[in-house]
Amino acid sequence: MWSMPRVLLASLLLGIGLSVQAANTQVPSSQPCGPYRVAFYEYGAMYFRGEQGQGEGVDKELVDELARRTGCRFITSVVSRVATWVHLARGTADITVSAVRTPQRELHAEFAIYLRGQPSVYVRSELAGTVDSLQTFVTRGPWKLAISKGYSYGPQMDAIIADLRQQGRVGEYGDANAVARVIGSGKADAFIASNLAWSPIFKAHKLEGRVAVLPGSPEMTIEAGLAFSRERVRPADIALMTQTVAEMRADGRLKQILGRHGSPEVVKKAMLP
Secondary structure, rough: OOOOHHHHHHHHHHHHHHHHHHHHHHOOOOOOOOOOEEEEEEHHHHHHHOOOOOEEEEHHHHHHHHHHOOOOOOOEEOOOOOOOHHHHHOOOOOOOEEOOOOOOOOHHHEEEEEEEEEOOOEEHHHHHHOOOOHHHHHHHHHOOOEEEEOOOOOOOHHHHHHHHHHHEEEEOOOOOHHOOOOOOOOOOOHHHHHHHHHHHHHHHHOOOEEEEEEEOOOOOOOEEEEEEOOOOOOOHHHHHHHHHHHHHHHHHHHHHHHOOOOOOOHHHOOOOO
């Protein structure tokens, strides 16, 4: 009987063993991106209901473009602003939008930043002559500040809000429209707003000409974007979507989306450097 030389036989067996090992350790085929549950919330130009009840706004257009470019599948819902982080914590949402990045939130979520906000403190016009600065507002009167629940305005302003809250001078409301209503009715005296998101809110509640920017407001530069649950969104998908958002900023698509909802000056301030 023909016999294979021992050296050749050993080489073949070694090759077969390496092939089997390689097959067992082969990188699995790419998994589909999603479906992921995206929680929107109504916030002025960022997300609002159109005439037919359909979702519109910066965040809606951005998520639609993200799906088109990446092929990721999204299941969307609309919740209250304060509930977005509750849903992420409970596992009933995987991603949310226009999320302000804070150290505490970064413990549970990764961020793909696409906006820079610079909110201002506003007072009712009839108080503008008396309340001439934020310091005057904080130290000299009983005036009340209205804010949206679950929002961070940066360390300095958050500390001022905490101090006013201890004095019983902060009213917290479910969303920006509720804040606008209490300002319009005179039940609160000041509020915090960014031009991009609040532009349609000023118009809808007829606040133009009835409120004024309060001098001496602290620098409130806020970065916001998509927030991904670290537990439920695959790292590869986070990387894919984060890279795609960066490409949208670089190729002008994000600026185009913003330009449909804000003036050139507002868009310039909202774009990241």
